[in-house]
């Protein structure tokens with residue numbers, strides 16, 4: 001009475017299998033919903049070397065994982081001003097889920113973590129407040145809310161924002177990334 005017969009199972013199993021296969025192939029090929037779900041190929045190696053799992057199945061030996069909680073979850077620009085494209089990727093530190101950015105410079109040879117457990121000015125060490133971010137193209141930075149002099153950008157910067165609330169510019173001074181408060 002409890003045995004529904006092989007007919008049902010033989011119909012369900014292939015559907016489950018096929019569904020799983022389709023999901024896996026669309027993730028692996030980066031074509032889910034018509035947009036890339038992974039950073040560009042050149043960045044993946046640098047991220048992994050810095051302990052960032054790009055895909056969930058890489059977590060076992062990773063300190064961070066790529067977060068896809070914001071759209072976009074990575075931005076490209078020339079953040080150190082050397083005329084090579086760099087990339088900033090949204091990441092989480094696995095042990096405490098603190099959100100931040102991994103910035104890859106020099107084609108991934110140098111990786112800087114901002115947030116995700118590392119303090120960056122008023123941004124703190126957890127960027128979970130951030131709901132908007134974009135590239136602030138190299139140019140003039142206007143006076144923010146504080147007294148401090150706006151930075152002279154040597155490359156592109158990142159503008160990180162809690163919409164209709166606080167925002168800051170994260171810029172590279174030649175040695176390290178720094179925070180400049182824009183609005184609050």
Ligand SMILES: [Ca+2]
Pocket residue numbers: 077078079080081082083084085086105106
């Ligand atoms: Ca660069």
